[in-house]
Amino acid sequence: MSKFSFELAATDGKARTGLISTPRGDIRTPAFMPVGTAATVKAMLPESVAATGADILLGNTYHLMLRPTAERIDRLGGLHKFMNWQKPILTDSGGFQVMSLAGLRKMSEEGVKFSSHIDGSKHMLTPERSMEIQKLLGSDIVMCFDECPALPASEEEVAASMRMSMRWAQRSRDAFGDRPGHALFGIQQGGVTQELRAESAEKLREIGFEGYAVGGLAVGEGQEAMFGVLDYAPDMLPEDKPRYLMGVGKPDDIVGAVARGIDMMDCVLPSRSGRTGQLFTRKGVVNIKNARHADDPRPLDEACSCPACRNYSRAYLHHVFRAQEMISGMLLTWHNLQYYQDLMQGMRDAIAAGTFAEFQKTFHEERANGDI
Numbered sequence: 001m002s003k004f005s006f007e008l009a010a011t012d013g014k015a016r017t018g019l020i021s022t023p024r025g026d027i028r029t030p031a032f033m034p035v036g037t038a039a040t041v042k043a044m045l046p047e048s049v050a051a052t053g054a055d056i057l058l059g060n061t062y063h064l065m066l067r068p069t070a071e072r073i074d075r076l077g078g079l080h081k082f083m084n085w086q087k088p089i090l091t092d093s094g095g096f097q098v099m100s101l102a103g104l105r106k107m108s109e110e111g112v113k114f115s116s117h118i119d120g121s122k123h124m125l126t127p128e129r130s131m132e133i134q135k136l137l138g139s140d141i142v143m144c145f146d147e148c149p150a151l152p153a154s155e156e157e158v159a160a161s162m163r164m165s166m167r168w169a170q171r172s173r174d175a176f177g178d179r180p181g182h183a184l185f186g187i188q189q190g191g192v193t194q195e196l197r198a199e200s201a202e203k204l205r206e207i208g209f210e211g212y213a214v215g216g217l218a219v220g221e222g223q224e225a226m227f228g229v230l231d232y233a234p235d236m237l238p239e240d241k242p243r244y245l246m247g248v249g250k251p252d253d254i255v256g257a258v259a260r261g262i263d264m265m266d267c268v269l270p271s272r273s274g275r276t277g278q279l280f281t282r283k284g285v286v287n288i289k290n291a292r293h294a295d296d297p298r299p300l301d302e303a304c305s306c307p308a309c310r311n312y313s314r315a316y317l318h319h320v321f322r323a324q325e326m327i328s329g330m331l332l333t334w335h336n337l338q339y340y341q342d343l344m345q346g347m348r349d350a351i352a353a354g355t356f357a358e359f360q361k362t363f364h365e366e367r368a369n370g371d372i
């Protein structure tokens with residue numbers, strides 16, 4: 001069984017490029033993880049997700065524990081076999097989604113009691129149960145069970161929440177046990193308060209993890225506040241371990257996060273937007289629903305290698321979206337995921353070549369405002 005390791009290959013300013021090696025394959029960083037919530041990246045076959053260049057995808061503990069349950073996936077050979085994705089999988093802890101999706105929640109030091117949003121059944125998530133679920137799923141990178149405070153929150157509330165998350169981080173570490181080739185990532189909390197972020201980072205370093213996430217962001221604080229935290233928070237985390245920014249983001253969020261030292265990100269935006277007709281291109285966002293595309297014979301993005309851009313016109317993509325044909329979600333999701341992976345590849349190349357500043361300049365210059 002080979003081990004889990006991270007090698008930095010090059011840096012350019014605070015931007016970094018490297019490789020995470022796992023028994024199930026390597027992850028080129030900076031990396032974007034498509035979200036495969038219910039054991040599927042919606043509207044995509046796993047081989048199509050791999051074809052976009054994704055080295056790893058994210059699975060959601062909250063959804064899978066409710067349906068089909070982690071025990072059933074384990075009996076069927078684990079999540080990789082179940083969903084036919086043999087590359088690495090990172091699973092979140094369920095903590096974030098239980099607070100945003102479940103009903104009748106009761107928080108305590110022990111964990112969170114809640115009712116399923118699917119059938120109202122009663123469940124309990126604790127650091128120990130979250131580790132057990134993620135182990136049953138067989139994920140390669142496991143996230144600590146934590147609490148991501150919802151905004152608005154006072155500094156006192158953020159401090160108390162962060163300190164509970166740090167106690168939960170210790171319990172997660174203790175329950176994770178010794179699993180060669182698998183990684184447990186700690187999650188830094190502390191809102192937008194530098195002293196609290198530092199306290200959290202110190203506690204996580206003390207416990208010791210194979211990787212470190214910056215949590216508590218992309219919860220409505222806005223890009224300026226998020227970048228303000230990212231100007232100092234990643235540097236508080238061990239330099240030789242992967243740094244994962246949770247739930248981010250729009251393309252310009254991603255470029256700004258990589259510029260501030262982030263190595264991994266995940267977001268539902270490219271897949272969710274694909275289904276709603278919001279398409280990311282090198283020149284900005286195209287809303288394919290707009291009538292002006294009805295007769296446009298051009299490809300969506302002539303620089304893109306995805307099936308939507310190689311084989312179809314904007315007129316066709318407009319038509320199948322308006323008709324809500326199934327092929328629409330397939331083609332538009334594929335395009336957006338391809339765009340995100342091409343963006344990551346462009347950044348990895350630029351950092352390796354020492355031209356990341358030029359990459360950022362071109363990225364911002366190319367993007368017109370609004371629809372194109």
Ligand SMILES: CNc1nc2cc(C(N)=O)ccc2[nH]1
Binds near residue numbers: 096146214216246
């Ligand atoms: C979509 N935004 C987002 N922020 C997140 C924060 C966390 C966290 N654990 O702090 C997890 C998932 C998140 N997703």
Ligand SMILES: [Zn+2]
Binds near residue numbers: 301308336
């Ligand atoms: Zn495309």
